[in-house]
Amino acid sequence: MARPAAEPAAPVDPAGPAGPGAAGILRLLGPLPGRLELTTRVAAAAALTVLVTSLYGTPEAAISAYLVFFLNRADRTSSVVMSIGALVLISLVIGLVLLVAMASIDWPLWRVMWMTVLSAGLLFLTSASKLRPVGAILAMIVGFGLDQLGLAPVGEAATRALLYAWLMVAIPIGANVAINLLMAPSPRRLAGRRLAAGLRLAADELRAPASTAPALQACLREGLEPVAGWLKLARLEGSVTPADAAALHQVLASTTTILLAAQLAGREPAARLPAAIAAALADSLEAMAAMLHAGGYPVEIEPPLAPAAVAGLPPLARAVAVELQQAMVGFAAPAPMPVPTTAAEGGSKAGAGSARKGGFLLPDAFTNPVHVRYALKTTAAAMFCYLLYAQLDWPGIHTCFITCYVVSLGTTAETVEKLTLRIAGCAVGAVFGTAALVFVTPALTSIGGLIALVFAGAWLSAWVAEGSPRIAYAGFQIAFAFFLCVLQGAAPGFDLTIARDRVIGILVGNLAVYLVFTRLWPVSIAASIDAALDELWRQWERLLGGAGPEPRGAVVAGLLARQGQLGEHIALARYEPAGIRPASAWLAERRLALARAEAVAGPLALLAVRWPGDAGAVERLRRAAGHSRGAPPLEAGATTMASGARSDDGLRASLLALIDQRLTAVAPAPAPDDPRESPIHAPT
Incomplete structure (x- = not known):
């Protein structure tokens, strides 16, 4: 599922911000640690899902198989916990839909209104709470369930439609839990x-x-x-x-x-x-x-x-x-925490307080308008698609409604940057699916053949989806288009009209999301860049002060990962439309700030591990942060090492000299021409 407004971007990828070329794509498709194992699990769970849906004749087998892609993680515990949590949430949501249905099944206008209200509410939670991994799926299920009510008469048929909506998610969850318990590695x-x-x-x-x-x-x-x-x-x-x-x-x-x-x-x-x-x-x-x-x-x-x-x-x-x-x-022997001075202890307490876990909602859930706007924009795109195929009486393109929940993104930069991947993935999946309908499906004589076909298609899609974030979106879209083409019922089917309509629906949904997210309340990624940069400097300050009970080397690993995420955000800014795109000088300044952070990260981390609270290290941090807009208020003398705590002063001096050398070497690069002059917004 696409990331909501508040979810952090994936780590920076070596393919570069402009997108990989042909050679880069081949490199990104190469093997990675754990990629084969995870890909095989996803394909097996999708195949088992299709087997169960075929045996029981449940509708929308394509969506059921596709949901498996969002329920898997590298380890078995995360996959199983996420799957069970999703099942509990979906059961509660279906119960809510049943209550709504009792009051609106005979009134189409009320049904559409409830679809809109529930969709917006769940999408708000997707962006503003810990519901984000499955929130958009829940919103899609609610919309699908209420949509099916419009096709069924009152009474038992409507109840059966809601049951099928629940089974559409419960079956892949059950299949995913079984496969992960059998095949997935432990987190240890x-x-x-x-x-x-x-x-x-x-x-x-x-x-x-x-x-x-x-x-x-x-x-x-x-x-x-x-x-x-x-x-x-x-x-x-x-x-x-x-x-x-x-x-x-x-x-x-x-x-x-x-x-x-x-x-x-x-x-x-x-x-x-x-x-x-x-x-x-x-x-x-x-x-x-x-x-x-x-x-x-x-x-x-x-x-x-x-x-x-x-x-x-x-x-x-x-x-x-x-x-x-x-x-x-001292590889596996936790070292005692050094004793910093009183000022450093204050920093430690502040750092520990900032690290406390929050509640279900994010701290800015009701103060940041981005969450509400994300919910309204996604709901607007979805309801437009729903009304479009309903008014055209073209139910074959109902996949445009589902697509809106699948591909909605938090910022305009992400929306534009991923648009090419989604369209390319849809085209590839449609070609593979159509080829399978023409050349493979007519030769299938049993459900076993269909399962083998689904496994092959899911495996190829998952190999792309579980790889680099530069191409992962394409893998998800390949799977979506492929499943919608080849899974047309409980038995092998080869109706090209169904495949055509479903692919058209995917493209319409992608276009609707793109237009809404780039025209209505477009969200620039610039604000998150400044916030992330400011927080990065603050966390480095807390680390140098010896804050927190966690081993400092482990804290360094998290800080280095955040620097990668910040680099990805800065790279995405170039994809924003001209109306909200930051100026070239702004981007150059942030790139320089990130370059300074990366230049001093290694030596500062070694100093933090051996000499927490060292005044020289903190002074270098201030110098690096002082060149950045929005630098944190590092107070002079706030963190100093206790006297007598320093040893091997020559080693320390060498690391401090290296930081000085690197800071001197990081010079401002000439700003390129302002990208606002170019009318092309999407990557090529």
């Missing part, structure tokens, strides 16, 4: 695999500096971010003990530190390690990775380097070697 296993992959990347970078730079950067930005969530889920399902969970959180922190140090060794010539030292460290890292991949974690690790081997290195290389060795020796 996923966390171990991801951490092991990070250690192997660090080992490769030490052996051959700069050889794995893109993969290592991607791992730092987005690869380690899910691990903390997986560990919490592992606690929830009882697959780890509290002691193991604490140790694994420290493993995440240590792995982040190791990756940062390895990246520094590969990026900075002055930080390069001699071959013998690098090989010793890399061998130890690979042995540790093997333990993590096998399901355990290493403890009581012997130092791979003797003190004499490190003593003769240049200052920056010695800093890298010392960081690596200390992170490895």
Whole structure:
């Protein structure tokens, strides 16, 4: 399902902001860790859904199979919990629809009014609450259920229509739970695999500096971010003990530190390690990775380097070697929190307070008009499509109504940027679906053949959808169009008219959403960029002050992921229509601010891990943030280290000097021509 207004964008992708070319698309379609496993699970759940809908003859099997794509996550716990939660919510919503139906089934005007009101309410919650993963699906089910009431007479037929609406969602949920319990990996296993992959990347970078730079950067930005969530889920399902969970959180922190140090060794010539030292460290890292991949974690690790081997290195290389060795020796042993000064403690309390979990609604649920506007815009597009096919008496294009809930996005930039992917995905799915109707379906003689066809189509679609965010939307649209073409009833069907009408409906729905979201209350992504940048500096300040009980290395992993998300937001701004698009100078300033944050992130993170509350690190942070519009109010002297807490001052000085060097190197780039001059809004 498309992201609502308040949901964060996906991490930045190496394909670049302008969109991948032919070579880039092939690269994005390549294998990724866990992609084959997740793709196979999605295809199996979709095939099982079609088997059940065919056996019982429930309508709208295509939508049921398509819903599977939104109910799967990398681990089994998230997938099962989300599926069960969605079933409970949908049951409650169907009960609400039944009550509404009793009062409106004989009055078409009242039925349309209730469709509008309930749709807007659920979409508001989609944008302004924790209902966002399934809220749009609920709104679609409500609309579909009330629409079916208009086709059925009073009494038992209307009740049966609502039951079918419930089954349309309950069947894929049941199939998804069964497949995930049988095939999906545990969150504990996923966390171990991801951490092991990070250690192997660090080992490769030490052996051959700069050889794995893109993969290592991607791992730092987005690869380690899910691990903390997986560990919490592992606690929830009882697959780890509290002691193991604490140790694994420290493993995440240590792995982040190791990756940062390895990246520094590969990026900075002055930080390069001699071959013998690098090989010793890399061998130890690979042995540790093997333990993590096998399901355990290493403890009581012997130092791979003797003190004499490190003593003769240049200052920056010695800093890298010392960081690596200390992170490895204390790999799974949570270190005690250093004691900062009183001012730093105040920052810690502030940081802890800001990290408290909120309630069901977002803090700005009733103050930010974006949530209400998102609900009204999506509802307006959907109701326009509903009235269109109702007035034209063309029920075959009813998919335009469903499409509005599937593809609605929060900001204009996202809407325009994803439009090409949606249209391209629809075309590809329609071609595959039509080809299957012409060449494959006539040869099918049993339900088994149809299931095999659905599995193949779902697998290809899921391979695209579960990959890079640069092409994921296309995968979802391929699946939608393909299912609507080939699933025409409880048995194999090959009516090309049905396929044609459904594809036309998809295109009409896409066009309606595009026009509404770019013309009515268009939402620029600029405001979220400034808010994210401001919060990024504040979180770095809290980290440097030693805030929070969580291991600092784990906090760094989250901060690096947020920097990737910020880069994606800035890249999306170029797709906005001329009326709301930020000026070139504005975008150049934000790119420069992000460049400064990325330039100092690695050394600052190493300083935060070893010397929390260091005044020199905080001063560098102020210098980097001071060049950014909307910089946080960092008060001079607010965070200082307690006297006597500093050790290895030469290593610290090397890292501070590196930050100074990088800040000097990050210079403002000349702003390009103002994109407002170009009339082309959509990417090419």
